[in-house]
Amino acid sequence: MADGPLRSNLQPLALHVPEPRSRPGDPVDFSDVIVPAADSMARPDEAVSPHDMRDLSFGLVRVLDDEHRAVGAWDPRLPHETLLKMLRTMALTRAFDERLYRAQRQGKTSFYMKCTGEEATSVAAAAAMQGDDMVFPSYRQQGILMWRGYALTEMINQIYSNRGDKLKGRQLPIMYSVPELSFFTISGNLATQYPQAVGWAMASAIKGDTRIASCWCGEGSTAEGDFHSAMTFASVYNAPTILNVVNNQWAISSFSGFAGAERTTFAARAIGYGIAGLRVDGNDALAVYAATQWAAERARSNKGPTLIEHFTYRAEGHSTSDDPSAYRSAQESAEWPLGDPIHRLKQHCIALGIWDDERHAAMDLELAEMVKAATKEAEKNGVLGHGMHQPFETMFEDVFEELPWHLQEQMAQALEERAAKWPK
Amino acid sequence: MAEVMQDYATSEATNEGAADQTATKTMNMIEAINSAMDVMMDRDPDVVIMGEDVGYFGGVFRCTAGLQAKHGKTRVFDTPISECGIVGVAVGMGAYGLRPVPEIQFADYIYPGIDQLISEAARLRYRSAGEFIAPITVRSPFGGGIFGGQTHSQSPESLFTHVSGLKTVIPSTPYDAKGLLISAIEDNDPVIFFEPKRIYNGPFTGYYDRPVEPWSKHAASKVPTGHYRIPLGKANIVRAGEALTILAYGTMVHVAQAVVEANGVDAEVIDLRTLLPLDIETIEASVKKTGRCLIVHEATRTSGFGAELSALVQERCFYHLEAPVERVTGFDTPYPHSLEWAYFPGPIRIGRAIAKIMKD
Ligand SMILES: Cc1ncc(C[n+]2csc(CCOP(=O)(O)OP(=O)(O)O)c2C)c(N)n1
Ligand SMILES: [Mg+2]
Numbered sequence: 008m009a010d011g012p013l014r015s016n017l018q019p020l021a022l023h024v025p026e027p028r029s030r031p032g033d034p035v036d037f038s039d040v041i042v043p044a045a046d047s048m049a050r051p052d053e054a055v056s057p058h059d060m061r062d063l064s065f066g067l068v069r070v071l072d073d074e075h076r077a078v079g080a081w082d083p084r085l086p087h088e089t090l091l092k093m094l095r096t097m098a099l100t101r102a103f104d105e106r107l108y109r110a111q112r113q114g115k116t117s118f119y120m121k122c123t124g125e126e127a128t129s130v131a132a133a134a135a136m137q138g139d140d141m142v143f144p145s146y147r148q149q150g151i152l153m154w155r156g157y158a159l160t161e162m163i164n165q166i167y168s169n170r171g172d173k174l175k176g177r178q179l180p181i182m183y184s185v186p187e188l189s190f191f192t193i194s195g196n197l198a199t200q201y202p203q204a205v206g207w208a209m210a211s212a213i214k215g216d217t218r219i220a221s222c223w224c225g226e227g228s229t230a231e232g233d234f235h236s237a238m239t240f241a242s243v244y245n246a247p248t249i250l251n252v253v254n255n256q257w258a259i260s261s262f263s264g265f266a267g268a269e270r271t272t273f274a275a276r277a278i279g280y281g282i283a284g285l286r287v288d289g290n291d292a293l294a295v296y297a298a299t300q301w302a303a304e305r306a307r308s309n310k311g312p313t314l315i316e317h318f319t320y321r322a323e324g325h326s327t328s329d330d331p332s333a334y335r336s337a338q339e340s341a342e343w344p345l346g347d348p349i350h351r352l353k354q355h356c357i358a359l360g361i362w363d364d365e366r367h368a369a370m371d372l373e374l375a376e377m378v379k380a381a382t383k384e385a386e387k388n389g390v391l392g393h394g395m396h397q398p399f400e401t402m403f404e405d406v407f408e409e410l411p412w413h414l415q416e417q418m419a420q421a422l423e424e425r426a427a428k429w430p431k
Numbered sequence: 432m433a434e435v436m437q438d439y440a441t442s443e444a445t446n447e448g449a450a451d452q453t454a455t456k457t458m459n460m461i462e463a464i465n466s467a468m469d470v471m472m473d474r475d476p477d478v479v480i481m482g483e484d485v486g487y488f489g490g491v492f493r494c495t496a497g498l499q500a501k502h503g504k505t506r507v508f509d510t511p512i513s514e515c516g517i518v519g520v521a522v523g524m525g526a527y528g529l530r531p532v533p534e535i536q537f538a539d540y541i542y543p544g545i546d547q548l549i550s551e552a553a554r555l556r557y558r559s560a561g562e563f564i565a566p567i568t569v570r571s572p573f574g575g576g577i578f579g580g581q582t583h584s585q586s587p588e589s590l591f592t593h594v595s596g597l598k599t600v601i602p603s604t605p606y607d608a609k610g611l612l613i614s615a616i617e618d619n620d621p622v623i624f625f626e627p628k629r630i631y632n633g634p635f636t637g638y639y640d641r642p643v644e645p646w647s648k649h650a651a652s653k654v655p656t657g658h659y660r661i662p663l664g665k666a667n668i669v670r671a672g673e674a675l676t677i678l679a680y681g682t683m684v685h686v687a688q689a690v691v692e693a694n695g696v697d698a699e700v701i702d703l704r705t706l707l708p709l710d711i712e713t714i715e716a717s718v719k720k721t722g723r724c725l726i727v728h729e730a731t732r733t734s735g736f737g738a739e740l741s742a743l744v745q746e747r748c749f750y751h752l753e754a755p756v757e758r759v760t761g762f763d764t765p766y767p768h769s770l771e772w773a774y775f776p777g778p779i780r781i782g783r784a785i786a787k788i789m790k791d
Contacts, residue, residue, distance in 0.1 A: 022505045030487070117578035117768070168769035176769030179580030195582030196540060197512060230511030232543060260488035261509045334488045391578070396769040406764050413733065417762045424779045 025264030029336040037344045042288075045072040046079025050297075053305040057283045064274040064284035067318060070293035075354040081297040083135075087361050093134050093154075093292050094356055095370060097126040097349045100150045102374040103159065106382060107166055111180075111327045115390040116166050118180045122147040124322030124340070127292040127348035128253050129223070130154050135299035136221060136249075141207050143191045143200035143222035146181055147253065155188040159378060163385035168396065171388030175401045189218075197228040201237035201250065208246040208306070219306040221249040221299075226266050226273050226316075227258025238314070242280040247306035249299060250314045252276075253289065255321035260334040274316035282312050289317030290345040292352045318345065399425055453657040459646040460631045463605035463654045464494045464570070467612035468532060470658050472502045475530060478616060480507045482517060482534030482570075491536060492572055492631060514544035521567045522552050531567045532616055538573035538625060539582045545590070552621040553596030568615040572628035573601075574682055574729055575766050576635060576775060584766035586681075586730035591623045592707045592739065598622040598663060599706040603630065603684040604651030607704060610661030618663060627681035637686035637777040666710035668717070672699035675723035675788055678714060678740055680704065683727045683776065690781045696789065698725075706736055714740075715747050722753040723788050729776055732760035754791055759784045 029035050048066050051059065072078050085093075104121040111119040122129065129150030133142070142151055152162065164171035166180040174184060184192035191207075194200060204222035211218050228234060229252055241248050252273045256263050266273075277284025283305060287298045295317060302313035320343040324331045356362035389395025403410060403418040410418070458466060471478045480495055486509035489496030499507035510517050514535055521531040535541045541548075552565040575584030591599045600615055600622055602608035608626065615622040629635045633643040646652040670688060674697040679687045684702045691698045699717050703710065718724045724744050726737040737758040744756050759776045767774050 024486075024504045024508045118580075172769075177581065177765070177767045179582065179768055182580070195580065196542070227512045230513040230516065232513065232515050258483075258512055259491065260484045261512075265509050265511050267511070328491075391769060399770065399773050402762065402764055402767050402770045402773060414763060417732075417764075420780075421762065421773055424783070425773065427779050427783070 025262070025269050027262035027264065027335065029339065031332055031334065031336055033336050035336050035338040035342045037342060040344050041067070042344050043067050043069065045069040048079070048081065050080035050301070053301055053308065054310045055283070057277065057281050057311075060283060061278060064278055064286055065272055067286055067288050068294045068298055069288040069291050070297060071291045071351055071355055075351070075358040077293055077355065081294060083293055083297040083300055085293070085296065087359070089134065090352070090356055090359070091361065093130055093296070094349070094352045094362070095374075096130045096150065096153045097292065097352065098371060099374050099377075100126045100130060100153045101349060102371065102378050103149065103153070103162070106375070106378045107163065108327065110166070110382065115386075116168065116180050117391055118327055119166065120146050120181050120326045121323050122149060124343070124347060125253060125255055125289065125317075125319050126150050127295045127352070128251070128289045128317040128319055131292040131295035132221070132251065132299045135296045136303055137218065139189050140218050140303070141189045141191065141204070141220040143204035143207070143220065144193060145197070145200065145223050145225060145228070145253075146193055146195075147225070148223050149181065149183075152183060152185060152188065152190060155190070157185055157188055157190075159381035160384045163382055164388055167385060167388070167390045169385065169389035169391070170395045170397055171385065172397070175397045175404070198224050198231035198233040200224070201233050202240060204250070205237045205240045205244075205246045205248050205312075208248040208312075209240070209244050212244070212247055217307065219247040219249065219303060221251065223251040223253055225258055226252055226254035226256070226263050226268065227261060229273055229276065230266050238276065238280045238282065241312040242282050245309070245311045247309070248312040249302040249306060250312060252314065252316045253319060254316050255319050257321045257325070257331075257335065259325045259329060262335075272316060274314060277314035282314050284314045284316070286316045286318060288345055289319030290348040290351060292348055293355070319348075320345070322347075453655040453659070455653045455655050457647050457652050458605045458609075458654040459633070459652065460602070460605045460608050460626070461492060461494050463609040464612055464626065465496060465498065466654065466656065467609040467616070468495065468498060469501070471532075471613060471616045472498065472506060474658060477528060477530045478506070478532060479524065479529055480532045480534070481510050481521070483510055483512055483536045485509060485534050490534060492628060494570070494626075495534065514540055514542070515547055518544035518547035518552065518569065521569070522547060522555070522565050525565045525567050526555070526563050530616060533567065533569050535569060535571040537583050538571045538587055539585045541569070541571055541587065548591070548597065548621070548623075549594050553594050556620065557596060564619050565621045566619045568612070568618070568622045568624050570612070570624045570626060572631070573625040574627045574629055575771060576629035576639070576682065578768060578771055579766075580768040581765040586625075586728065586761070588623070588625055588706060588730060589734060589736045589739070592736055596621070598708065599625070600663060600704065601625045601627065601681045601706065602704065603627065603681055603702050604634070604649070605646055605654050606651040607661055607667070607702075609654050610659050611663065611704060613658060614660045614663050617660070622663070625681070629682045630685060634685040635682055636689035637775070637781075638689065639772050639775075639777070661704070663705045664708040664710055666704055666713040667702045668699060668713065669702050670698065670700040672697040673721060674698055675725060675785070676701060676714070676717040676721045677725045677727060678703060679727040680706065681729070683729055686777065687727050687781060690778045690785065693778065694782060694785060696785055698785070709743075711743060711747070714744065718744050718748040719751045722751050724748070724752070724756045725759065725781075725784055725788055726756065727759045727776060727781060729761050731763045732758060733763050735760055754788045757784045757788050
């Protein structure tokens with residue numbers, strides 16, 4: 008058809024298509040990112056009505072100030088051991104990411120995803136929850152497993168899809184499943200975990216349990232219907248849930264404006280559902296801890312769910328399949344106004360007099376060695392594509408609890424094919 | 432609105448066969464798909480493209496590269512990550528009179544959009560007695576063989592062929608991809624256009640331990656730069672033969688052909704190109720000639736499109752058949768990661784089926 012029926016006395020409509028602040032080669036200007044002072048947000052009681060805390064959906068909960076001190080009402084006043092353990096776990100997460108990213112580049116596996124710059128959003132959140140609270144993560148919360156002490160070799164076996172992988176080489180690398188650490192099996196389909204977390208929390212409430220549930224997704228994924236279904240159910244049933252949105256500004260090549268960030272914050276999504284909403288400096292581990300602690304306390308005392316937006320930055324590519332220099336300015340990462348979460352917590356510990364650069368450098372070396380040793384250990388079980396995979400039969404197991412006739416036939420067929428290809 | 436579009440579709444001057452008169456360029460499948468959209472955007476101001484990462488970046492597989500820069504960002508744009516929204520707004524744009532070509536980043540992620548496809552796009556024409564139509568073409572990369580695990584490997588075509596009111600198209604070469612995509616975009620009904628991502632860059636033959644030839648070594652990479660159509664509903668006999676008929680589409684066309692060459696069996700290999708509407712005449716004529724039929728697809732077996740093909744061949748060619756119709760498919764499991772090649776219906780599975788079918 009031709010152009011629409013214009014009535015000449017009316018202004019023609021115009022479609023708005025969002026544009027990010029900068030593209031490759033552009034100078035970076037983050038002056039529109041408002042960074043309020045660390046002690047500027049009030050901390051309401053955990054039982055507050057969502058209507059009386061709307062400003063917390065638009066402000067930014069921060070604890071660490073420019074001098075690396077913990078200040079304000081949200082300071083969780085953590086013991087030094089907890090601070091140092093969080094620092095170590097975040098550094099371990101980064102060391103692990105570095106090594107496994109390289110392993111993918113060396114052809115040892117098909118795929119890897121880092122969480123560089125976002126370590127606090129999982130490590131500090133896990134630290135503020137009970138170890139048996141159920142988590143429904145996306146693919147970027149390896150920090151939770153680090154905090155909960157999962158064996159690195161188990162993670163690497165999964166990444167290599169080798170014969171040591173307890174998930175039998177079925178899942179894409181990093182799609183862990185660790186029920187013994189209350190860590191749900193990861194899906195590749197975005198936001199599906201959101202209503203599931205709400206359902207788990209509803210079940211916990213039905214049974215009079217004391218455990219709560221928590222889920223994570225990226226800001227881009229909040230566009231999926233599952234996110235909104237989860238919010239509605241969480242609101243209707245006052246489900247004891249912490250719903251985390253990790254706003255790392257990018258969803259592959261699409262900036263947060265394509266998820267609605269030009270209009271409002273992600274935390275403000277809570278308001279329409281009558282849920283508590285908190286917007287947090289995601290690169291401030293103490294702020295993440297404090298917000299999660301607040302939300303956990305609220306959920307555990309039957310006061311309802313909380314949506315937490317972690318305002319952070321995806322410092323590296325989306326995954327090993329991605330080259331961000333094709334769509335965003337290389338400067339962004341360095342100029343991100345909220346800094347780096349590990350560096351900030353480290354400086355805080357130094358300011359407290361419980362840490363120093365030498366110890367930090369030594370720890371980094373130690374962690375790199377630890378990851379390397381775990382990698383070597385896992386490699387004894389093989390790497391992807393080198394024959395040391397799970398037996399062919401395992402391909403047919405777990406489709407159902409029991410193997411129906413057609414899968415039995417197909418299993419036999421697969422074994423015959425193997426015999427035809429590799430006659431013993 | 433609908434009439435206007437009907438006029439548009441029938442008033443086109445270009446015909447099938449006119450292709451050889453235009454200049455050609457060597458293209459891989461990605462470039463051919465890109466060229467189809469580019470040509471259609473030049474010709475028809477109502478064609479719009481949208482999807483996750485398709486705008487500035489040009490798509491995670493680069494199929495829309497350069498199109499936003501050329502045609503503007505109100506005609507080629509990124510979308511929120513909501514497949515339900517992508518398909519739903521495409522239906523609405525179609526109701527206005529546009530001709531949207533939404534991309535779903537991976538076929539594995541089409542499911543959140545399925546209600547809009549099945550309950551809406553597929554039925555607008557029927558429920559409004561032709562007053563509203565959904566002239567949309569949903570493009571999506573599908574199929575495995577790239578170590579993508581269970582959420583980047585699926586072949587869900589039979590979910591769509593099962594729905595009344597949807598057309599399903601699957602190309603197997605750059606030349607076909609462009610001509611079929613142009614026909615799909617021009618078609619006034621909703622079309623699911625699945626792109627076998629394993630053969631985006633070269634015709635993978637299923638011998639995974641051998642290098643894949645680039646498309647440039649293949650005749651079907653000579654693609655006209657202008658407008659041409661390959662009609663929907665027309666299969667292509669890619670290899671004539673007398674001994675048996677092999678029905679395949681997408682990646683499996685190349686795998687089947689390679690096995691046939693290796694085995695020296697005189698098979699007739701038919702690339703279906705369109706699953707719905709199906710070119711039943713070509714299939715029927717071939718099976719009546721050869722008396723044997725093998726169906727090959729990568730999708731899971733049970734209720735796969737092969738079941739439909741097998742029933743049709745049996746209904747129409749029963750008295751000509753000299754052996755039972757055979758199916759070679761993926762196994763009825765989710766697509767595994769490390770055992771990808773044990774899952775994939777490769778040369779061994781196809782070779783064994785050919786041997787079985789030729790035995791009696
Ligand atoms: C349903 C679905 N649609 C599309 C995709 C493809 N995809 C994988 S990650 C991604 C971007 C997600 O961005 P965001 O939610 O911001 O999370 P981030 O990667 O930034 O952590 C997309 C589009 C998918 N995995 N699932
Ligand atoms: Mg993101």
